Amino acid sequence: xxxxxxxxxxxPLRGGQPLSFLIGLLVALLAGILxxxxxxxxxxxxxERLFNSSVGSSNAWAKTLNRAVPLxxxxxAVAVAGSMGLWNIGAEGQxxxxxxxxxxxxxxxxxxxxxxLIPIMLIASILGGALLASGPxxxxxxxxxxxxxxxxxxxxVALRLLQWLIHGPWKDPESRGFPLAxxxxxxxxxxxxxxxxxxxxxxxFLVIALFGFVVSRTAWGYELKVAGSSGxxxxxxxxxxxxxxxxxxxxxxxIAGLAGGIELSGTSDRIVxxxxxxxxxxxxxxxxxxxxxxxxxxxxxxIFGAVQVGGLSIQTLGVSSSVSTILQALILFGAIxxxxxxxxxxxxxxxxxxGGST
Amino acid sequence: xxxxxxxAIELVDIWKRFPxxxxxxxxxxxxxxxxxxxxxxxxxxxxxxxxxxxxxxYRPDEGQVRINGNQxxxxxxxxxxxxxxGMVHQEFRLVPSFTVAENVVLGASEKIIxxxxxxxxxxxxxxxxxxxxxxxxxxxxxxxxxxxxxxxxKTLWRKAQILILDEPTAVLTPAEADELxxxxxxxxxxxxxxxxxxxxxxxxxAFCDEATVLRGGKTVASSLKVEEVxxxxxxxxxxxxxxxxxxxxxxxxxxxxMLTIEELGTLDDRFLPAVKNxxxxxxxxEIVGIAGVSGNGQREMAQAxxxxxxxxxxxxxxxxxxxxxxPPSERFTAGLGYVPEDRLGVGLAPRLxxxxxxxxxxxxxxxxxxxxxxxxxxxxCKEIIDRFGVRTGPIDDPIAGLSxxxxxxxxxxxxxxxxxxxxxxxxxxxxxxxxxxxxIQDLLIAERAEGVAVLLISEDLDELLTLSDRLLVMHEGExxxxxxxxxAHRHEIxxxxxxxxDES
Numbered sequence: 001x002x003x004x005x006x007x008x009x010x011x012p013l014r015g016g017q018p019l020s021f022l023i024g025l026l027v028a029l030l031a032g033i034l035x036x037x038x039x040x041x042x043x044x045x046x047x048e049r050l051f052n053s054s055v056g057s058s059n060a061w062a063k064t065l066n067r068a069v070p071l072x073x074x075x076x077a078v079a080v081a082g083s084m085g086l087w088n089i090g091a092e093g094q095x096x097x098x099x100x101x102x103x104x105x106x107x108x109x110x111x112x113x114x115x116x117l118i119p120i121m122l123i124a125s126i127l128g129g130a131l132l133a134s135g136p137x138x139x140x141x142x143x144x145x146x147x148x149x150x151x152x153x154x155x156x157v158a159l160r161l162l163q164w165l166i167h168g169p170w171k172d173p174e175s176r177g178f179p180l181a182x183x184x185x186x187x188x189x190x191x192x193x194x195x196x197x198x199x200x201x202x203x204x205f206l207v208i209a210l211f212g213f214v215v216s217r218t219a220w221g222y223e224l225k226v227a228g229s230s231g232x233x234x235x236x237x238x239x240x241x242x243x244x245x246x247x248x249x250x251x252x253x254x255i256a257g258l259a260g261g262i263e264l265s266g267t268s269d270r271i272v273x274x275x276x277x278x279x280x281x282x283x284x285x286x287x288x289x290x291x292x293x294x295x296x297x298x299x300x301x302x303i304f305g306a307v308q309v310g311g312l313s314i315q316t317l318g319v320s321s322s323v324s325t326i327l328q329a330l331i332l333f334g335a336i337x338x339x340x341x342x343x344x345x346x347x348x349x350x351x352x353x354x355g356g357s358t
Numbered sequence: 359x360x361x362x363x364x365x366a367i368e369l370v371d372i373w374k375r376f377p378x379x380x381x382x383x384x385x386x387x388x389x390x391x392x393x394x395x396x397x398x399x400x401x402x403x404x405x406x407x408x409x410x411x412x413x414x415x416y417r418p419d420e421g422q423v424r425i426n427g428n429q430x431x432x433x434x435x436x437x438x439x440x441x442x443x444g445m446v447h448q449e450f451r452l453v454p455s456f457t458v459a460e461n462v463v464l465g466a467s468e469k470i471i472x473x474x475x476x477x478x479x480x481x482x483x484x485x486x487x488x489x490x491x492x493x494x495x496x497x498x499x500x501x502x503x504x505x506x507x508x509x510x511x512k513t514l515w516r517k518a519q520i521l522i523l524d525e526p527t528a529v530l531t532p533a534e535a536d537e538l539x540x541x542x543x544x545x546x547x548x549x550x551x552x553x554x555x556x557x558x559x560x561x562x563x564a565f566c567d568e569a570t571v572l573r574g575g576k577t578v579a580s581s582l583k584v585e586e587v588x589x590x591x592x593x594x595x596x597x598x599x600x601x602x603x604x605x606x607x608x609x610x611x612x613x614x615x616m617l618t619i620e621e622l623g624t625l626d627d628r629f630l631p632a633v634k635n636x637x638x639x640x641x642x643x644e645i646v647g648i649a650g651v652s653g654n655g656q657r658e659m660a661q662a663x664x665x666x667x668x669x670x671x672x673x674x675x676x677x678x679x680x681x682x683x684x685p686p687s688e689r690f691t692a693g694l695g696y697v698p699e700d701r702l703g704v705g706l707a708p709r710l711x712x713x714x715x716x717x718x719x720x721x722x723x724x725x726x727x728x729x730x731x732x733x734x735x736x737x738x739c740k741e742i743i744d745r746f747g748v749r750t751g752p753i754d755d756p757i758a759g760l761s762x763x764x765x766x767x768x769x770x771x772x773x774x775x776x777x778x779x780x781x782x783x784x785x786x787x788x789x790x791x792x793x794x795x796x797x798i799q800d801l802l803i804a805e806r807a808e809g810v811a812v813l814l815i816s817e818d819l820d821e822l823l824t825l826s827d828r829l830l831v832m833h834e835g836e837x838x839x840x841x842x843x844x845x846a847h848r849h850e851i852x853x854x855x856x857x858x859x860d861e862s
Binding site: 220222 | 664
């Protein structure tokens with residue numbers, strides 16, 4: 001009797017990434033055909049829409065890119081913390097904190113023009129996210145409180161604060177009872193790059209590139225990797241862990257906060273309850289699929305964004321949201337998960353006997 | 359006495375592959391019932407893998423496991439235990455806050471456990487085999503030797519007929535090791551079968567009836583009668599050629615004091631005193647050896663000297679410079695090379711690449727403003743690889759692929775590349791194969807010849823006797839005795855290692 005086992009390759013397959021991506025995508029799409037046929041749809045029609053709506057036109061690309069921005073930044077936030085072995089589960093709350101800070105700045109400085117106001121908003125959003133993450137960072141560094149718990153719980157704190165704001169002080173008098181903050185002034189909106197794609201695309205790309213570079217090329221990034229690999233080794237090398245934990249958590253929170261600021265100013269245009277859009281949690285998946293490497297986040301976020309945009313669009317063809325979500329998961333899992341074969345190979349192993357004694 | 363006994367264990371043509379390694383390549387083992395059987399081999403010969411297959415931890419890729427003539431396919435250690443196979447691992451699996459009796463029954467699926475009954479049972483088994491232990495004491499209070507007895511009791515209480523001990527004497531004093539030998543003998547006389555993994559040859563000839571030798575995952579000699587072979591035969595089989603061990607370096611007059619430790623005190627992880635008022639001086643061009651049973655403060659002392667453990671009292675001076683409160687990196691700059699006991703996880707970062715590990719100590723000098731200069735780092739790394747003979751693939755591959763010996767060469771090489779004045783080496787050759795041991799020992803001898811002060815902490819008495827100019831014995835955080843390695847007797851050293859336990 002034979003069985004298949006995954007065997008770790010001695011060396012990762014160099015340059016295997018694009019190939020595994022294509023094969024994985026293909027397998028996922030084939031599996032998706034079964035799903036679609038079983039749920040009574042025409043797979044060709046659905047796939048055509050899926051493709052056209054996400055990457056088939058400049059309009060589609062704009063939507064995909066706009067979605068990739070918060071996904072990528074949230075993913076980067078998780079990955080930066082992750083390269084030091086820290087888990088920032090609070091990106092969702094930090095996005096909210098960033099969005100609230102940006103909205104607040106837009107209210108205070110409502111007389112300023114775009115080129116001044118928008119940088120103020122974005123810097124404030126970074127500070128907002130950083131502030132929210134600093135508590136868990138300090139608690140972890142000073143007394144060893146698990147940052148997973150604290151960041152996760154602060155999500156709730158940020159959400160409640162936002163709910164209070166949109167039900168109370170920030171409630172739009174013209175919203176006819178809906179809990180919404182007023183629309184941003186045009187001066188507070190990120191300018192468009194092309195179509196509906198806004199400048200946040202460029203900002204996010206630069207931030208991801210910057211961190212990718214910092215982690216791989218600087219002494220600081222090197223220390224981060226050492227600390228992420230083993231805390232004891234870091235102490236041995238004379239790297240101060242406590243300071244680094246706080247710095248990394250603050251940076252991670254700041255990046256997530258920036259995602260909130262950009263999302264507010266570029267896409268949602270007002271504070272509503274769903275302004276964070278689940279990107280903070282999706283960011284954990286993005287970071288995990290990018291193997292916690294900041295440099296891998298951009299590509300994963302782009303694929304993730306495209307799949308989400310396409311997945312929403314096929315729902316207008318009558319595909320139920322559950323089937324669409326399964327399809328999205330299949331594609332993500334196939335396209336990115338296939339990367340595992342760059343590091344593992346599939347082997348068939350002979351197995352003589354199953355069960356206990358004979 | 360045993361030639362007509364039935365065969366208890368039969369492992370036939372066992373293959374087990376791990377990524378990049380074939381741990382067992384057709385290994386066989388045949389053990390007769392009621393005997394003590396030694397499994398010998400160097401580190402990496404596949405002993406532990408073979409025993410883990412026998413005890414159900416691993417499943418073989420190919421091959422058969424037969425117990426008392428019946429073929430088995432174990433899915434888990436508890437599966438194997440059901441068939442009467444118990445294993446005592448090198449690292450004990452005990453709950454420190456539980457008592458001896460509680461640890462013994464832990465995991466046994468009885469719904470209601472009566473404490474007094476269990477304690478009585480444990481007591482009875484302990485007496486039967488001469489395992490002196492109080493079943494009501496919590497495990498954290500016990501010495502390593504006593505903890506090992508708990509592990510043995512765990513298997514005996516579960517009615518194991520076959521007992522596997524993985525390097526059981528590594529944590530014991532010589533006296534405790536002798537005692538263990540008696541316990542094992544009693545178990546064999548009671549009809550149990552004992553498999554004894556070791557690479558200490560004198561123990562094999564002292565305790566065991568038969569020996570099987572593994573080399574490179576294969577069985578090179580099976581079921582040799584121990585009475586009919588001598589230690590050097592066995593050693594020859596283990597290494598394939600005659601064993602290579604460094605020779606004692608020629609006498610040289612030591613220079614001035616390079617490392618001075620005065621009244622050092624430090625705490626262990628439980629915040630109990632681990633090192634007490636320790637004074638120590640290592641001079642230029644001398645190797646000072648620290649002997650002692652592990653857990654007597656050697657580890658904590660080394661960490662305190664390296665700056666990785668806060669000290670409660672004392673002063674540490676390296677070549678005249680007071681470094682008592684200096685961070686680890688400053689000590690390295692001041693001339694302290696430190697080879698820590700835990701290679702992966704302290705000395706080396708397991709997930710990083712060869713080059714990233716090579717520059718761990720000096721990356722601060724390899725940068726231009728905030729950037730690491732990759733060219734300098736590459737040169738630095740290649741220099742270590744060339745000078746210290748590290749066999750490695752591409753330098754930007756993770757170190758996970760390196761063998762134990764090459765990891766240690768990389769680590770020792772890195773620590774020596776800073777031209778240190780003092781080298782602190784904790785268990786530098788533990789777990790290495792013979793070539794690796796010799797390479798590391800030769801490096802330390804070469805450093806000594808160049809006037810470096812070497813503080814060598816080791817559990818290998820032969821190594822200490824060969825390399826040291828002075829041999830200090832540590833017990834319960836104190837230096838209890840100093841020996842001249844050229845004249846010292848093993849038994850005196852062993853008595854000193856057992857420390858106060860002899861007097862009480």
